[in-house]
Amino acid sequence: MFEPVIAPSNSLLGLLQRGRGDGQLHALAADRDEAIAALEECVTSDPRGDWQVENRSLYYARVYMDLEAPLGGIERHLSHLDDLLDPDDQRTGLALAVLGHLAGYGRRDALLLLRQYAETGSNWAWALDELGLRDEDAALLALAPAVLSRFPETPQGEADLRAAIRAAYEPRPWRLWAEHHQRIADASEQSPFDLWQRQLGRGGGVTPGWSVTDVLAWADQAENVVRPDQAAIERRAAAASRCLAAVARPEDRDTLLAAARDGAEGARRAVLRHLVDQDDEALTELIEAAAADPDQRVVRAALDALARMRGPRALARARRWADPAAGGVDSALGEAAVLLLADIGESADAPALVAGLRQWMLVRGVRAPGLGGLVDGAGRLAAVEAVPILRHVYGEAASSDLRGRAARALAVTDPYFACGVAVECLWDCEETTRELAAHHVVTTGDARVLERLRRLAADPAEEAEVHAAVRGRLTSRGSAGMASGGDHTGSVPRPR
Secondary structure (H helix, E strand, C coil), X not given: CCCCCCCCCCCHHHHHHHCXXXXXXXXXXXXXXXXXXXXXXXXXXXXXXXXXXXXXXXXXXXXXXXXXXXXXXXXXXXXXXXXHHCCCHHHHHHHHHHHHHHHHCCCHHHHHHHHHHHHHCCCHXXXXXXXXXXXXXXXXXXXXHXXXXXXXXXXXXXXXXXXXXXXXXXXXXXXXXXXXXXXXXXXXXXXXXXXXXXXXXXXXXXXXXXCHHHHHHHHCHHHCCCCCCHHHHHHHHHHHHHHHHHHCCHHHHHHHHHHHHHCCHHHHHHHHHHHHHHCCCCHHHHHHHHHCCCXXXXXXXXXXXXXXXXXXXXXXXXXXXXXXXXXXXXXXXXXXXXXXXXXXXXXXXXXXXXXXXXXXXXHHCCCXXXXXXXXXXXXXCCCHHHHHHHHHHHHHCCCXXXXXXXXXXXXXXXXXXXXXXXXXXXXXXXXXXXXXXXXXXXXXXXXXXXXXXXXXXXXXXXXXXXXXXXXXXXXXXXXXXXXXXXXXXXXXXXXX
16 A cells, blocks of 8 residues: 555645544535545545554544535445455545444435445445444345355355454344354354364474574574565564573573674574563673664664663663764664653653654654654653644644644643643544543633533543543533532543
8 A cells, every 4th residue: 555645734634634633623614515525535545654543434424424525425436446456445444434433423325335335345344344333133134145145155155254254343244144044154153163273273383492503593594585574583583582581591691692793683683682681781782783783684673672671771771872972863773762761761861852852853754653652752751841842743743643642742741731732632533632632621711622522422423431531521510610610620640
């Protein structure tokens, strides 16, 4: 999949793509046709960089409801020829999830569109999951013949049917169909046995011998292919480091240090992880040497090991490597050290963290991986000097997950959060961000706030945690109002 193109943050499309609260508010104030066009662009061209950690479907469904928007754009997207040529779930998943929420809000046109797509679409399983959560039994029973026709009565067809049943997010349709279709009943009974067989069959591969040399050789086997899979190398190195914990003896230390200095990637990764777990005193020299290696694979191994370090010795090393006088975040080692300070640093490390965050933004901007750790660290260390940067990250981040992390950091660093950013966060696409806002927002001075809190409290599609936070604020505000006429502002301190 191509990386999505995100419009500027000051445009209606850019706000909606980001899932910001202001996007929903601006859509209501904009020309309706323009707002619907921007909304359809978002739903039919998923703007999320990582759909597994970012939410948009409920957010877009609410905008559809507020605009009373037709579903023609979604229907054209689902019925397009690309549905046959590109069966990737990500092409249609967001649109189907939006239709699911709209069906939950009572939009019958959304329900009918889901039924039609479940019968004919390539991503029918997702549509069936949405219907399983919301549709009536009779309508679900009527879909069974169309779904069953997808699986020919051959050994492979039966295997595919069992796999589909296992993979279902919502089992209700299959359980309902099993009462009326013997093929589905038989497949449902066989499916757990298939899973048990696969689990039993695991572990039949090659395992390392029980010596340090054997384990290191085994760790390097993932590289002995034409195009090694980096993830496979990392997984095997992690497993090898656990084996080293069981077999390594004091007399093996020289062998381990030699592999950490000059070994192939798999062995080097395994030994560095092992030495981190042992808090070995040689780690400083080893990580510094590996981080300066011209081979970027070796550099990655060093930085991955650094990220796992904990304890007083690790903190002292991170402070030295992050020191601007020693190069600070101008080096890969310095950047990794600042990220470690964000995880384990103390309040005295806040200036170094802010300096690292500022340098990161200048060099990499708001889309580079790793920024979230620095943002979390600024909040954890209550680094008030980071507020201007955190506000910039909040406004510009294309990732709603990163924006939510910036909001959490602002809640503990920005004295104006409760009457500023928190207000917008009540409309945010992420439930954790809406929950945060409900806990912190000032409920006086802005008529929109109380109205929004009441709407969230009454919305059956809202998450339980948000309901609890909102109702707690409304209840405490009512109690405070009856007692003193004042306002209770609260204390400061989950992908579809």
